[in-house]
Amino acid sequence: MFIIKLIREKTLQVFSVLIIVYLMLPLAVIILLSFNKPKGRQNTSWNEFSLDAWTNICRDQTICRAFSTSIQIGLLVTIISTIIGTMISFALIRHRYRGRGTTSSLVFLPLATPEVILGASLLALFLNIFIPLGFWTILLAQITFTISFVVVVVNARLAGMDPKLEQAAMDLYATPLQTFRYITFPIALPGILAAALLSFSLSFDDFIVTTFNSGRIVTFPIYIWGAAQRGIPPQVNVIASLMFLGSLLLVLVASLISKNRRATKV
Amino acid sequence: MASNRPKVEDLHLVNLTKSFDDFKAVDNLSLTIPAGSFFALLGPSGCGKTTTLRMVAGLDEPTSGQIKLGPDDITNLPPYKRWVNTVFQSYALFPHLTIYENVAFGLRRQKAENIDDQVKAMLELVELTTQAQKKPQQLSGGQQQRVAVARALINEPDVLLLDEPLGALDLKLRRQMQLELKRIQTEVGITFVHVTHDQEEAMTMADTIAVMNEGKIEQLGSPVQIYEHPKTVFVANFLGQTNLFEGTVAGIEGDELVVKVKDTTFYVPLATTDIRSGRIILGVRPEKVKIVDQGKTGLPKNQINGSIKLTAFVGVSTQYEVITNWGQEISAFEQNVDPTDLGRPGQAVTLAWEPRHSFVLNPDDDLSAGLDTSWDE
């Protein structure tokens, strides 16, 4: 009887580890292939070890240009959608007003919409009102769907925050503005930062919505897609690996900081 | 800073009402809380005491009525403009600030001078000087509670509101804090308004108690007054325990009213009530009821015979449940001076008490009012 339980537990454990390995597998491939010197143009199988891609990341200017375009768009999208999304979140969580349910539904609708539809409808809009496709249309498109994600993340943070804290602040002579500045905002900040990080990731990596609305502009994912048939240079893997490890590092650092500060019990 | 203000004033609640749709949480409440007193708002959950407190703090807006501090009408002032501070039930300490900064918060918003000195002094008062740089989560419940009090007190408000602040503490700590708070209040001289459902706590700490039920005040008075002379069944049942008898007035004898309860006669001083005929409810507290073997003489005037149903030795006293011949259960508490002769179940006894220990209640009151309260919180 006990043996059966042990077997069951072990199986569960092993299975979970296997799933993690499964999720990590393509990441390992990406990083490994960045150290590869491909035989031809296709970088899909291992040939020989080389640091060439790492030392000459921008040999092909188009790659780095696409990268910088994605970074620029990412930063702008992050700033704008984080601000807009945070404002909505505050309204939803901290205020009771007529139409709150409708706001909520409207904000979460983009999350339920497949990217093709989002991309397609925005393309239809831009075509019909004769806005030229390019940097700005990408921006507009990406902000549209990242707002919902920001709201979700900030909501989670705010909802876990004791409303009595703000009442206590006002009881202690803080005006609503001061309450926001000294209490609400600092406590919500980790959530806002998480939302910003998420926003940036979504923007940088977005392909479908961006493709529909990019015109001639090449973002990093668009470059990859274009290169997929011909062969993706290992420099792309280098950049992707750096982005990946960088994000991971950020998350680890952030969680260490929050462990130290031990912010609100959520 | 605060010493520049005029002396502490009385707090007046005038016809205060708070309704949510059809439900009246606070129903036309009028109250004057004397300056410098320790005032308790006592009642079961849902009676409106916390809502009343929040209206005084400015955290809820009254549907109608006024709140005045002395001559000043503060009804429409936001909380940050009132010289009123609150100690919240869950303490509501700012988790991202140190204890020092929590306590200093109010002073900083007022741009006071000598903040450092005041904070240090206050931390000493509540004995938390060594914890000043820690965060609230690192402190124990009792310590957090003291920070909450310190944070409010340091602003020298006219009124300090306490919303069941001792609820989360264990019994021993609670008793300790009750005395602490009482001591602080006496020293500092600020008006304390303490909301609680624990009648022992209210009676221990408060100078004046207002017993609330369903948005209204049932009775207002000192602990002794409302305990010894409850005016409604609710108050009688809510504070301590009571034996209640339904009867009819049979006549007058001298300066006592004669009341017939089933086939027994009880007497109660005329001065206690205006009722001279008809139905009446008589009450007496168990500790006033003597319990002796049947057949004894020289007993107080009000007597019933019955048999013991239950004996409970509680240490300080022995509590008896006695069944009368008409099936009513009466409680009698006997102080344990010499616990050698405890009664046993089944034993035939006589219960007796002095007429002056009886009180009279409104005959239309529901006999079960005030009984649902939980005492184990």
Add this chain to the structure above:
Amino acid sequence: MSIAQESIITKPTRRRIKRTPYLLILPGIGWLFLFFIFPLSTLFATSLQKPAGLSPDDGFLPAFKVLNYSNALVEYYPQFFRGFLYSGIATVICLLLAYPIAYYMAFRARKYRNLMLVLIVAPFFASFLLRTNAWKTILSGDGIVVGFLNSFNLLPQDRILNTSLAVVAGLTYNFLPFMILPLYTSLEKIDPRLIEAAGDLYSPPSQRFWKVVWPLSIPGVISGTLLTFIPASGDYINAELLGSIKDKMIGNVIQSQFIDLRDYPTASALSFTFMAIILVMIYLYIRRAGTDDLV
């Protein structure tokens, strides 16, 4: 997650405060109306347009050509079907794979839970396209996986890439975290004492699971399946990179109609139909499975 009900002040003390929530949501709602709601209506309008000339370069004219819908559906219904089929299978597999690990994280792995969460979310920090493309390497003809499976003659076509299997495998991989996270969230909320109590009441452990854990995890299952199925059904990247011409999904069609062929009315008609089907599915699914906070 549910939205907290308390607000700072239950009724505003001054008129000014009443306006705050509306001011706060104004930019966001305005934006969403302009760039989400309104475009959907333009999409609809576009779906009814008719060609201005014989080539796509001539553009389109506003019209009421409802025929666009029937034409599109008749021609592309296989891809619709295939899209839902592949993503349906992928969703089911995701559920089967995700549940055990979510269970493990929620009830067993106290210490490693946070690490596992980071690892599960980690793939999102690497490019979606590269991740999918990496499967080309892993599943390639001369790779270990194919070699291993071939020695048991398990592969009908002697390869994985460029088959429907690869597409479904890709979809499963990409959307697995979307299934794990809501499941985990839902399971984590279950009070472990309930399971102990169930242990008292039900004797085989499987009963314990089906009678207690599973019902309580349903909200997570609903969230997870919707978050997996919906994006997966519209995906075209997996089909493009890992599948053959015969594996095109509805997403591929919409993409090629819009970008390559520039047949906007057809593309719009397909998009709109697709969205309508999704909405109906969501509605029915939620109705049947019970509503709950989805997010």
